[in-house]
Amino acid sequence: MTENLKIIEIEVLRYNPESDQEPHLEVYSVPFSDDMSVLQGVQYIKDNFDGSLTFRWSCRMAICGSCGMMINGIPKLSCETFLRDYYPDRIRVEAMAHFPIEKDLVVDLSGFIEKLESIQPYIIPKEPRSLDQGEYIQSPKQFNDYIQFTSCINCTLCYAACPQFGLNPDFIGPGAIALLHRYNMDSRDGAAAERMELVASEEGVFNCSAVGYCSEVCPKHVDPANAVNINKTNAAKDYFLRFLSPKGGAK
Amino acid sequence: MSKRRPYVRSMEGWWKKNPYFVEYMIHESTALFVAGYAFVLLVGLIRLGQGEAAWNGWLEAMQSPLSLIFHLVFLVAIAYHTYTWFKIMPITMPPIIVGGKRVGPGVITGSGLLAAVGVSLVMLVLVFWFGG
Amino acid sequence: MEIIKTDVAIIGAGGAGLRAAIAVAESDPGLKVALISKVYPMRSHTVAAEGGAAGVKKPTDSLEYHFHDTVGGGDWLCEQDVVEYFVSQAPVELTQLEHWGCPWSRTEDGHVNVRAFGGMKIERTWFAADKSGFHILHTLFQTSIKYPSIRRFDEHFCVDLVEEDGRCLGVVVIETSTGEFSLIEAKSVIIATGGAGRVFRESTLGGIVTGDGMALAYRHGVALRDMEFVQYHPTCMPVTGLLFTEACRGEGGYLVNKDGYRYLQDYGLGPLQEKPKNKYMELGPRDRLSQAFFFEKQQGRTIEHPTLGSVVHLDLRHLGEAYLHERLPLIYEMAETFMGIDPAKQPIPVRPGVHYTMGGIKVDGRCATSLQGLYAIGECASVGLHGANRLGSNSLTELLVFGKVAGVEAAGNAKSSAPGNSSNLLEQAKAVEQRATELKTKTDGTEKIAVIRKEMAQTMEEGCGIYRVEKTMQATCDKLAELRERFKRINIDDKSSVFNTEWLTAIELDNQLDVALSMAHSAINRKESRGAHQRLDGYEKRDDVNFLKHSEAYYVAGGVPRIALGDVKITKSQPAERVYGAAGEKADQERKESHD
Numbered sequence: 011m012t013e014n015l016k017i018i019e020i021e022v023l024r025y026n027p028e029s030d031q032e033p034h035l036e037v038y039s040v041p042f043s044d045d046m047s048v049l050q051g052v053q054y055i056k057d058n059f060d061g062s063l064t065f066r067w068s069c070r071m072a073i074c075g076s077c078g079m080m081i082n083g084i085p086k087l088s089c090e091t092f093l094r095d096y097y098p099d100r101i102r103v104e105a106m107a108h109f110p111i112e113k114d115l116v117v118d119l120s121g122f123i124e125k126l127e128s129i130q131p132y133i134i135p136k137e138p139r140s141l142d143q144g145e146y147i148q149s150p151k152q153f154n155d156y157i158q159f160t161s162c163i164n165c166t167l168c169y170a171a172c173p174q175f176g177l178n179p180d181f182i183g184p185g186a187i188a189l190l191h192r193y194n195m196d197s198r199d200g201a202a203a204e205r206m207e208l209v210a211s212e213e214g215v216f217n218c219s220a221v222g223y224c225s226e227v228c229p230k231h232v233d234p235a236n237a238v239n240i241n242k243t244n245a246a247k248d249y250f251l252r253f254l255s256p257k258g259g260a261k
Numbered sequence: 262m263s264k265r266r267p268y269v270r271s272m273e274g275w276w277k278k279n280p281y282f283v284e285y286m287i288h289e290s291t292a293l294f295v296a297g298y299a300f301v302l303l304v305g306l307i308r309l310g311q312g313e314a315a316w317n318g319w320l321e322a323m324q325s326p327l328s329l330i331f332h333l334v335f336l337v338a339i340a341y342h343t344y345t346w347f348k349i350m351p352i353t354m355p356p357i358i359v360g361g362k363r364v365g366p367g368v369i370t371g372s373g374l375l376a377a378v379g380v381s382l383v384m385l386v387l388v389f390w391f392g393g
Numbered sequence: 394m395e396i397i398k399t400d401v402a403i404i405g406a407g408g409a410g411l412r413a414a415i416a417v418a419e420s421d422p423g424l425k426v427a428l429i430s431k432v433y434p435m436r437s438h439t440v441a442a443e444g445g446a447a448g449v450k451k452p453t454d455s456l457e458y459h460f461h462d463t464v465g466g467g468d469w470l471c472e473q474d475v476v477e478y479f480v481s482q483a484p485v486e487l488t489q490l491e492h493w494g495c496p497w498s499r500t501e502d503g504h505v506n507v508r509a510f511g512g513m514k515i516e517r518t519w520f521a522a523d524k525s526g527f528h529i530l531h532t533l534f535q536t537s538i539k540y541p542s543i544r545r546f547d548e549h550f551c552v553d554l555v556e557e558d559g560r561c562l563g564v565v566v567i568e569t570s571t572g573e574f575s576l577i578e579a580k581s582v583i584i585a586t587g588g589a590g591r592v593f594r595e596s597t598l599g600g601i602v603t604g605d606g607m608a609l610a611y612r613h614g615v616a617l618r619d620m621e622f623v624q625y626h627p628t629c630m631p632v633t634g635l636l637f638t639e640a641c642r643g644e645g646g647y648l649v650n651k652d653g654y655r656y657l658q659d660y661g662l663g664p665l666q667e668k669p670k671n672k673y674m675e676l677g678p679r680d681r682l683s684q685a686f687f688f689e690k691q692q693g694r695t696i697e698h699p700t701l702g703s704v705v706h707l708d709l710r711h712l713g714e715a716y717l718h719e720r721l722p723l724i725y726e727m728a729e730t731f732m733g734i735d736p737a738k739q740p741i742p743v744r745p746g747v748h749y750t751m752g753g754i755k756v757d758g759r760c761a762t763s764l765q766g767l768y769a770i771g772e773c774a775s776v777g778l779h780g781a782n783r784l785g786s787n788s789l790t791e792l793l794v795f796g797k798v799a800g801v802e803a804a805g806n807a808k809s810s811a812p813g814n815s816s817n818l819l820e821q822a823k824a825v826e827q828r829a830t831e832l833k834t835k836t837d838g839t840e841k842i843a844v845i846r847k848e849m850a851q852t853m854e855e856g857c858g859i860y861r862v863e864k865t866m867q868a869t870c871d872k873l874a875e876l877r878e879r880f881k882r883i884n885i886d887d888k889s890s891v892f893n894t895e896w897l898t899a900i901e902l903d904n905q906l907d908v909a910l911s912m913a914h915s916a917i918n919r920k921e922s923r924g925a926h927q928r929l930d931g932y933e934k935r936d937d938v939n940f941l942k943h944s945e946a947y948y949v950a951g952g953v954p955r956i957a958l959g960d961v962k963i964t965k966s967q968p969a970e971r972v973y974g975a976a977g978e979k980a981d982q983e984r985k986e987s988h989d
Contacts, residue, residue: 025268026889026891027264027265027266027267027268027891028264028266028889028890028891029889032268033268033270043700044700045632045633045700045731056843056895057841057842057843058843060886061841061842061885061886061887061895062886062887062889062893062895064887064892064893064894064895065894066432066436067600068432068436068438068599068600068601069436069438069440069441069599070599070600070633070635071441071635071636071727071731072726072727072730073440073441073524073527073723074435074436074437074438074440074441074599075435075436075440076432076436083278083279084279090730090731107270108270108272110267110268110269111267111268111269111270112265112267112570112891112892113889113891113892116892118267118570119433123433123547126538127538130538130539131535131538132493132494132535132536132538132539133492133493133494133536135492139492141485141488141489141492144488145488145491145492145497145504145505146491146492147502147503147504148499148503149503150361150499150501150503151358151361152503153496153499153503154358154363156496157496160496160528160531161524163435163440163527164433164435164531173272173275173276173282176272176275177272177275189535193494196494198492198494199494219289220349220352220353221281221282221285222285222349222352223279223281223282223285225352226281233352235349235352235353236351236352236353236354236356239352239353239354240354240355242353243355263570263571263573264571264572264889264890264891265570265571265891266891
């Protein structure tokens, strides 16, 4: 695999908080073979040209969710994006959009993690069940209601695709709302009402203007836009039902 | 002391950075045409309420060459809005299950567009039938 | 240096670490837990496990069967009392995970489904499509958020343990985003850092699988046990090593050589079966399948691919596109994305790759190490479950069963012990800080991290591959000693504090070199063939007289590891010939009759 190596130019957005005022582009000429991913391209740079180039990565098989980057302006997992598809043009690699840049291609994810923690992403049982009673029974329909929304790998590409998150970093955002929806839709869970306050809050679903790009870039076909928009309907329904209920609209 | 200094990039001109966002902005701005035409029809309704002369004046104004150009522009914009509206429709609605299988996004968009074309045709026929 | 006081510190937040954290929180909500991970928990390598988790489920199955499959599969190097406890707890823990929301695949009537797996007599592998590890990890991570007593230290790298009077009393960590050190004082410490397979070249593993926790315990005098047993998974993507799960074969996939011949029938796994049959053919154990590849290659019957090298074919075509999408969606996607192959139309080129370290930090059946207050669980530990060869789908369950045990034990220990002398511990932590910082700040280095890492992986593959001989193993030991020396002269380009991954990679490499040394020396010392350790230099047979023993590697500062032999706990399964296919069925029958 080392013979007939072609050379591709990779332009990387660099930012070292300890020496740079702002990010700048640097270009590297990287020899590559057809099976090399963009991740392997930046690894090559780190191993051979500049050990300080910084990025996250681990599994190499698009399941750990570490290696999201903007590749020619599009949010992608760099491990499953291949250099051959860009050659002979120059390829530009940047940190995921809309997040603060920590260093080079690494973004600050602490905000996302807080959001994920805020949505009560765990089963709050509708009917408690002891272990001796065995598993909960779920019909194929009940299973299909939520399974798609379990596939999120927390890569946050959907946030890099969401201009509303860019404009308002407090927006809970597509990934976390998709996870919230996953638990709401699970027949074992009974806490949809508890989660509603957050759904309808100022940080909630109504920040979404249905751009839909989040679902477009999702590497696992979770369709977070769908989750967000279904919850707009749910929140609206909830609001009016509460309004009509005997106790009135006050919460 | 932490040496962290996370860099926040500006969102200025964000919608020009990606063709998908450009399309989104066009879609959103064509909504103004929908609202605009609703306003035109509303004016017509008001004129109708003001008596026959006012109504006929409004009808005449609608038939001026300038108005026709105006209508053509509106038609294009609203058609584009309709098309993109149905294009994002699948992500905005709960899954539809038919025969145990989820209806695909293509089918939803397709049926939406088909319905829009159908309704438009019915309107045209009605206009020719009663209007002619 | 910041000092944080906690009750239980857990290093590693993969499946095992998360399960342990939850167990501590549930056993006493008043105990503080520090859950430390060098990555965000959902990046941990548990995420990449595909096939599933073993636990008796069907009425036709029994704990007894699971026990015998595991002990036989491990070539009788398992701690049998540990296996007995494990199989009894497996179904309980898997049900617990279901209650926490794990989306296990189900049967039409809504119960959890099970699939066939290599070396298992009855279908007992609980699965969530082919993303079982992903779902287990995310379920545990999300569930852990429920417990306020668990404080996470995400992206914190653990550099060392601190101890006092033979008790482990805390850890020293670097916060990746700032490069700053903290001392986390704890009364109990649990290591759950996963395996060390990245010391090899072609592996299924993520970049983070660098054996950090093993090296930590090892340098503090705890033995690394059975380190020579490294599992090669038979069906990996050539070059990258990415995994095609055993479930491909459990669902009915074939392995064929260049003649389209299902060669496993020639390796004691026959006769040929049309449908997947447990413990026959493609559902034999991993060590045997990887060894069969080696011989096929020697006989010139592998396919010589122009860019991928020697491969055999994993043929899934007869399963049909719809079934593959339902049962093996990730595999489908990987074949398409990474290899440009539609597995419903073309066979997938595969070969064995390094997948799992059976050995690890020596612990007893309650996960305690020889250092008081220190526990270890999961792939980094050797609790004695896997012996000389792990059966696929036992390890995901191991995370749960022993994660819970360690959590309960660590909680109990924390409640009954007094904290250490803080100033003494801080002194140690400062020394650790100084040592680790020097690695980065020194300017006279010439060696490159990438070069040493590459040479290490190369020599491990040569000396500690599927088949081993004394000469190359010795060469590997020598090479590793050379690399150990050269590591002292490494250069780090990045001198900064914030998110300095080059520096952390160097610390990982330091850990890897120690772990690699323990593997190579344990291997050369084992003069027999057993499970995943196979020799071709006069020790081709299993030798129960001399080597029905665990290898125990002890760290010797500045020298080569000292290897000792430890006893194996045998309760009810006496070592016998390890047979599969028709011969295996016959042996099973005989065992059953002798019991009746």
